[in-house]
Amino acid sequence: MIPPRFDYLRPRTVPEAVDALAADEDAKALAGGQSLVPLLRFRLAAPTTVVDLGGVSGLRGVHDEGESLLIGAMTSHYEVIRDPLVQAHCGLLAQAARTVADPAVRHRGTLGGALAHADPAGDLPSVAMALDAEFLLTGPDGERTVPAAEFFVDYLTTAMEPGEVLTGVRFPKYDGWSFHYEKFSRTAQAWAITGVAAAVRPQGGGIAEARIGLTNMGPVPMRARAAEEACRGVPAQAEAVHDAAERADEGTDPPSDLNAQADYRRHLARVLTGRALLAAAT
Known part of the structure; x- marks a missing residue:
């Protein structure tokens, strides 16, 4: 099917992305596109603006913070699976990511996109809940951190406010588990x-x-x-x-x-x- 007409923006920085989303209450962020694009094709979503986060710098990769790992929201499932830090300190996340859809989706889909979509049938939200992950959000009012227990509000609904961008997810290390x-x-x-x-x-x-x-x-x-x-x-x-x-x-x-x-x-x-x-x- 053919998606409805929408404006397309591709910001280069997080502030630009925040401004684009805040300027249009019907805007949608595009991460990997593996959830949003099918909704667009079936016209189950009709945003007036699609804000593509693929060009935003600094939202990809796994970073060691000592007692936790900070994973950029635009890190693909494939990168999560293969990353040695995730394998060593947060193996449950890597194992669950291997079960997501098929190889094509795992190469294009992103950790942040899957979690922000908040489908209770998705594999990664339950891992975030089990491991007490924290979600890093940036919006018009600055930055804030939301624990997983408060992030998922209802079916396909999160605690993200209009204009906010999910920039990363922090997972505690579970060494010895x-x-x-x-x-x-x-x-x-x-x-x-x-x-x-x-x-x-x-x-x-x-x-x-x-x-x-x-x-x-x-x-x-x-x-x-x-x-x-x-x-x-x-x-x-x-x-x-x-x-x-x-x-x-x-x-x-x-x-x-x-x-x-x-x-x-x-x-x-x-x-x-x-x-x-x-x-x-x-």
Whole structure:
């Protein structure tokens, strides 16, 4: 299909991008384009101005900040997967990024674009939730930082204000932790029907601490906090771990659609959480 008519701007700096977005309340930022372009083609989005962030300098790359990694918003999924700092200190993010769509999308799509799109069926928002990521925003009123728990507000809705640009995402380092991303989908390239991002701090043959993010279990990415608490201190054995995972769907609000009903997603959340925890712990 043919997109609606719109003006196209390609700023070179963050202030220019902020000014362009602030000047038009119906403007949309274009990052990798893997989410926005299909919406334009199907006329599910009709911005009057598209602000292309591809030419903005300083929004790409992974930077070591000591206790955390700062990843530029325009860093592609492929770059996240391949970066040695991400592999060494934030392996769950690299592993989940490998499951995003197909190689073509992973080369064009960006970390910031995927997170700002805020699709609860996306793989990376649940990782950001599980790892307590922070979002760096720049807007007309300056810079601010928003934790992941406050960034995702509702379906396809974030805490970003009009005119704000997501410039980077900060992930704490999880040295000594193990991880696993478990995803169930119709095909390898499809959105997750349900997914689980699990990070485990092992200790003495058991689980000392766990962080669990859920994909497509509500209008926003969620933490399985009941399961996190239930698996604290349990041995890394199948029966104990799966018993703790039975609480993974508590507090969730999964959708019912053509792919799965809500009760099936609840079942998947429990099963996949057990698998992800056990894979990470062993």
